[in-house]
Amino acid sequence: xxxxxxxxxxxxxxxxxxxxxxxxxxxxxxxxxxxxxxxxxxxxxxxxxxxxxxxxxxxxxxxxxxxxxxxxxxxxxxxxxxxxxxxxxxxxxxxxxxxxxxxxxxxxxxxxxxxxxxxxxxxxxxxxxxxxxxxxxxxxxxxxxxxxxxxxxxxxxxxxxxxxxxxxxxxxxxxxxxxxxxxxxxxxxxxxxxxxxxxxxxxxxxxxxxxxxxxxxxxxxxxxxxxxxxxxxxxxxxxxxxxxxxxxxxxxxxxxxxxxxxxxxxxxxxxxxxxxxxxxxxxxxxxxxxxxxxxxxxx
Amino acid sequence: xxxxxxxxxxxxxxxxxxxxxxxxxxxxxxxxxxxxxxxxxxxxxxxxxxxxxxxxxxxxxxxxxxxxxxxxxxxxxxxxxxxxxxxxxxxxxxxxxxxxxxxxxxxxxxxxxxxxxxxxxxxxxxxxxxxxxxxxxxxxxxxxxxxxxxxxxxxxxxxxxxxxxxxxxxxxxxxxxxxxxxxxxxxxxxxxxxxxxxxxxxxxxxxxxxxxxxxxxxxxxxxxxxxxxxxxxxxxxxxxxxxxxxxxxxxxxxxxxxxxxxxxxxxxxxxxxxxxxxxxxxxxxxxxxxxxxxxxxxxxxxxxxxxxxxxxxxxxxxxxxxxxxxxxxxxxxxxxxxxxxxxxxxxxxxxxxxxxxxxxxxxxxxxxxxxxxxxxxxxxxxxxxxxxxxxxxxxxxxxxxxxxxxxxxxxxxxxxxxxxxxxxxxxxxxxxxxxxxxxxxxxxxxxxxxxxxxxxxxxxxxxxxxxxxxxxxxxxxxxxxxxxxxxxxxxxxxxxxxxxxxxxxxxxxxxxxxxxxxxxxxxxxxxxxxxxxxxxxxxxxxxxxxxxxxxxxxxxxxxxxxxxxxxxxxxxxxxxxxxxxxxxxxxxxxxxxxxxxxxxxxxxxxxxxxxxxxxxxxxxxxxxxxxxxxxxxxxxxxxxxxxxxxxxxxxxxxxxxxxxxxxxxxxxxxxxxxxx
Numbered sequence: 008x009x010x011x012x013x014x015x016x017x018x019x020x021x022x023x024x025x026x027x028x029x030x031x032x033x034x035x036x037x038x039x040x041x042x043x044x045x046x047x048x049x050x051x052x053x054x055x056x057x058x059x060x061x062x063x064x065x066x067x068x069x070x071x072x073x074x075x076x077x078x079x080x081x082x083x084x085x086x087x088x089x090x091x092x093x094x095x096x097x098x099x100x101x102x103x104x105x106x107x108x109x110x111x112x113x114x115x116x117x118x119x120x121x122x123x124x125x126x127x128x129x130x131x132x133x134x135x136x137x138x139x140x141x142x143x144x145x146x147x148x149x150x151x152x153x154x155x156x157x158x159x160x161x162x163x164x165x166x167x168x169x170x171x172x173x174x175x176x177x178x179x180x181x182x183x184x185x186x187x188x189x190x191x192x193x194x195x196x197x198x199x200x201x202x203x204x205x206x207x208x209x210x211x212x213x214x215x216x217x218x219x220x221x222x223x224x225x226x227x228x229x230x231x232x233x234x235x236x237x238x239x240x241x242x243x244x245x246x247x248x249x250x251x252x253x254x255x256x257x258x259x260x261x262x263x264x265x266x267x268x269x270x271x272x273x274x275x276x277x278x279x280x281x282x283x284x285x286x287x288x289x290x291x292x293x294x295x296x297x298x299x300x301x302x303x304x305x306x
Numbered sequence: 307x308x309x310x311x312x313x314x315x316x317x318x319x320x321x322x323x324x325x326x327x328x329x330x331x332x333x334x335x336x337x338x339x340x341x342x343x344x345x346x347x348x349x350x351x352x353x354x355x356x357x358x359x360x361x362x363x364x365x366x367x368x369x370x371x372x373x374x375x376x377x378x379x380x381x382x383x384x385x386x387x388x389x390x391x392x393x394x395x396x397x398x399x400x401x402x403x404x405x406x407x408x409x410x411x412x413x414x415x416x417x418x419x420x421x422x423x424x425x426x427x428x429x430x431x432x433x434x435x436x437x438x439x440x441x442x443x444x445x446x447x448x449x450x451x452x453x454x455x456x457x458x459x460x461x462x463x464x465x466x467x468x469x470x471x472x473x474x475x476x477x478x479x480x481x482x483x484x485x486x487x488x489x490x491x492x493x494x495x496x497x498x499x500x501x502x503x504x505x506x507x508x509x510x511x512x513x514x515x516x517x518x519x520x521x522x523x524x525x526x527x528x529x530x531x532x533x534x535x536x537x538x539x540x541x542x543x544x545x546x547x548x549x550x551x552x553x554x555x556x557x558x559x560x561x562x563x564x565x566x567x568x569x570x571x572x573x574x575x576x577x578x579x580x581x582x583x584x585x586x587x588x589x590x591x592x593x594x595x596x597x598x599x600x601x602x603x604x605x606x607x608x609x610x611x612x613x614x615x616x617x618x619x620x621x622x623x624x625x626x627x628x629x630x631x632x633x634x635x636x637x638x639x640x641x642x643x644x645x646x647x648x649x650x651x652x653x654x655x656x657x658x659x660x661x662x663x664x665x666x667x668x669x670x671x672x673x674x675x676x677x678x679x680x681x682x683x684x685x686x687x688x689x690x691x692x693x694x695x696x697x698x699x700x701x702x703x704x705x706x707x708x709x710x711x712x713x714x715x716x717x718x719x720x721x722x723x724x725x726x727x728x729x730x731x732x733x734x735x736x737x738x739x740x741x742x743x744x745x746x747x748x749x750x751x752x753x754x755x756x757x758x759x760x761x762x763x764x765x766x767x768x769x770x771x772x773x774x775x776x777x778x779x780x781x782x783x784x785x786x787x788x789x790x791x792x793x794x795x796x797x798x799x800x801x802x803x804x805x806x807x808x809x810x811x812x813x814x815x816x817x818x819x820x821x822x823x824x825x826x827x828x829x830x831x832x833x834x835x836x837x838x839x840x841x842x843x844x845x846x847x848x849x850x851x852x853x854x855x856x857x858x859x860x861x862x863x864x865x866x867x868x869x870x871x872x873x874x875x876x877x878x879x880x881x882x883x884x885x886x887x888x889x890x891x892x893x894x895x896x897x898x899x900x901x902x903x904x905x906x907x908x909x910x911x912x913x914x915x916x917x918x919x920x921x922x923x924x925x926x927x928x929x930x931x932x933x934x935x936x937x938x939x940x941x942x943x944x945x946x947x948x949x950x951x952x953x954x955x956x957x958x959x960x961x962x963x964x965x966x967x968x969x970x971x972x973x974x975x976x977x978x979x980x981x982x
Contacts, residue, residue, distance in 0.1 A: 099341040099342045100341070102339065102341070103339050103340050103341045104341065107341070192341055192342065194341055194342030194344045194345060195342065195344055196344055220341065222340070223340070223341055223342075223345070226340075228336070228338055229981060230336065230981075231335045231336065232335055232336050232337075232338045233335035233336065233337050233338065234338050234340055234343050234346055235337060235338065235339045235340065236340065236341075236342055236343045237339055237340065237341050237342065238342070246342075246343050247343065248343045248346055248347065249335050250346065251980075253980065253981045254981055255353055256349060256350075256353055258352075259349040259350070259351075259352035259353040260345060260346060260349040260352075262349070262352045263345050263346075263348035263349040263351070263352050264345050264348075264349075266348075267345060267348060
């Protein structure tokens, strides 16, 4: 599969953006993200009284002259985060609409670029079945990133996916060290909520990106239809459905989809996670500069 | 029973088979690959619960589609129901001309007989056919249907009816003496044509038509028919001499004729005298005028042997003076004594030579010249209608003699009133100073009421009454300066009044005919501005109408068969004696009498005085009927509905088209229902 979004012009536009991650995260030394812990930067943060064992070089002698007490001058700390992007690589992401898969890859690439551009680490976890593959390892720096992206564009969307199993079973899910993004259409009976709960438990900042094709939002077929699930293996598969699509059924579909997205949104809100649902025919820039800015993950 | 114009159209029903095959072959479900059926499965919970009837929708749609195909096939097959109308071309409408000229005889057979015989034969032949239908219309003075759409089952009855037209003899022959109502006959034929436009119309007549239109004219005239007849006759009174003028004509041949005029004198020698003309040559189709003049031939130049020629007019002179005559009979006959084909116009009679006497009494104490002059003028004006005798009486010179209250037809009492009103005539009371005991009104004896000097009273009233014809009920026509107040006037109708006081009253019932004018002609200028003369003329016309007048109201004594005659009566009833001797009485007037046969008619009426008033008038056949060679430009237009093939059937296409539209709509509705 060849992406149509990833080009130099696209990435150059992303250079003006950065991921806005929570300050509670611990992260690693050497990044650019301000955290609540005190560190060795030059940016003043606070004072506290000297305690035995503190480095006497950090005593503020000016204050001592005024209060005849020893105070230490504290500075902010900046950390490096590890952004983990779980990408649903099941057939549902591309078999029915190739643009949907390309859009998902582009979204993953854009988020990854924002990470490496801000000196964070990135890893792509491709969800295939109940497993999450990490073919590119931890990516640090743009050179590594672009190499990985070159390969990411060629991944195949096939089979099914179990988001919860893949996320919870991932050996590199991380803990309190950054953002985890799950990119999927979430049109699955699999309990994705477990994955969110697990990541929250692991103190990860979580964001769910739902990508839907226009046909999924507004089906344009009617009458007697044999709906073949893209992840089904045979025509007799239980996931396939025979339906007479009527106006009332379309209305019911619209209502069901709306409720499903609403449930995603409310669950994420209840867990402190961010949620974005986009159509794959929406320009990617609008998703990045619009939807992601709106939820606050982008700054 | 429904039938099909194009049964092959039913092949369209094969579409049902095609539809079923399509249903069988049609893939029930189109394959559609989607990302996930997860939302669809969720949506099933949201779908409204379907009614059980919805499961029948598919079946109903199939049923509708089958019916649509059936309707289309039926439309292609052009279904129809054979019309109940008998659109058969073997129907005949036979119209017989029963006008007077159809009585023309040749070789002992009249035209009418020939027409009837031909109609009889043709009807017999037509009704021999299984689907033959015959209608027979008689175009007499009023068109009538003798037989209406009779078929073969009524053949004997129809033939009897047609045969009955001839009767036992000429008197029973149902041929009129009037003009035929051809237009009415054609309208009756038209009614039949509306039922069956294919019917053929045949008109049996001797009149030729240049453009008979859709009617087939069957000529029943024969070679050799000819006629000389009296077309018209009239009387003129000039310088107290009567002139009897006669228009004669010959048709079918030019011939010489002799006219005889028998005058039955009523004065002097009551015996008739006869005036004969020399042979008068009549050119075929040209009307010639002959006059019989009852004045000395010495009064004119160029009279030789009692005959003179004034242009084309031949005048025969008689030295016998005629003051009055009972009747004048005029005959015409061929100079060679041969008989023509039509004898009904060979004689006319003229009446009216002795006007009825009308006695008028004018009694007054003042004797105004107005009434004297007015009555004299009336006598001259109505000299042809009435012989008016006027008696004038000065009431102040009567002495012991009583004022006459009987023996007159018209009483005019001015100022001085009789004790009782006459009961045998019309009474006109002018400026009454007292009230006759049986007058029915009461005059205020205290004296007249006068308008202020130089003023006239304001007058109102009823100008719609016949007495007020040509007059307005206002002071402009009746300027009055003084009048006698009348206190009560039961049974009188007020025509004019000043305020509440009547100034002109009329009473017209069987026993009493009274007009009361309670003002003097000296107290009004109505007499000199013609209002009063007009009122008296109106009184004459109202109370003394001529018994017989033509449609224009002119007194006449010679009419044509079928002409409208207005009858009036001075009494409660008038009796007309027909030429057959039968009598017909009339009690409401004016009434219109239309004679249906030629000959002498008498009329009589009982007057209010108890006297019997009698008179006569003659009715001749219409002048146009004398023309045996009559040719008309065209028959009255007869509308024949245009018959197309579709008119012979009741087309069901419309109904099937409506059903098709309804089914398509239903099918669409079901589809919408199913897809919702």
